[in-house]
Amino acid sequence: MNSTLIFMGIATIVVLITIFILKNGERNDKKDYKTLEENESLKDKEETKIEVMNTETNFPESEENVIAKLLLAIGIIQIVAGFICGIVFSQGEAEGAFDHETQFNFTIFFTWFLSTLVSGVLIIGFSEVVRLLHDINKKTGSYTKLE
Numbered sequence: 001m002n003s004t005l006i007f008m009g010i011a012t013i014v015v016l017i018t019i020f021i022l023k024n025g026e027r028n029d030k031k032d033y034k035t036l037e038e039n040e041s042l043k044d045k046e047e048t049k050i051e052v053m054n055t056e057t058n059f060p061e062s063e064e065n066v067i068a069k070l071l072l073a074i075g076i077i078q079i080v081a082g083f084i085c086g087i088v089f090s091q092g093e094a095e096g097a098f099d100h101e102t103q104f105n106f107t108i109f110f111t112w113f114l115s116t117l118v119s120g121v122l123i124i125g126f127s128e129v130v131r132l133l134h135d136i137n138k139k140t141g142s143y144t145k146l147e
Contacts, residue, residue, distance in 0.1 A: 018073045065134040071127030075120045082116020 090109035093100055 018070070018077070065131055068127045068131040068134060071123055071130060075123035075127060078116050078123060079120035082113050082120065085116070086110070086112035 086109040089112060090105045090107075092103050092105050092108075095101075
């Protein structure tokens with residue numbers, strides 16, 4: 001039981017670190033489009049207004065979908081965690097008359113691994129759907145950024 005608690009704690013820490021990394025990456029990718037307005041090197045103020053309007057209505061190229069990345073990371077972590085849990089929980093002790101043996105129960109291993117594999121692949125599939133919808137939204141130009 002102690003190994004289960006330790007494993008769950010490590011998995012929680014990994015998920016929190018993944019969320020932290022994804023959030024910091026999102027913050028660093030954002031660009032300040034207001035600098036186009038303040039740029040005096042452009043000869044015509046009309047061009048500046050048109051560029052600012054275009055950058056506000058179109059989807060910024062550097063901005064990626066954090067939800068898709070997060071779902072992908074969760075799916076991969078779930079598959080790896082299911083494999084590790086399958087190995088840990090399938091170890092059983094078989095007591096004999098004179099010694100204690102550890103036996104590997106393949107039924108428990110495959111139950112854990114296959115169930116987490118299916119759910120992990122489903123989560124990865126949802127992340128791909130979110131990413132594809134995000135790409136469609138970028139191509140149609142119907143994106144409006146909320147601040």
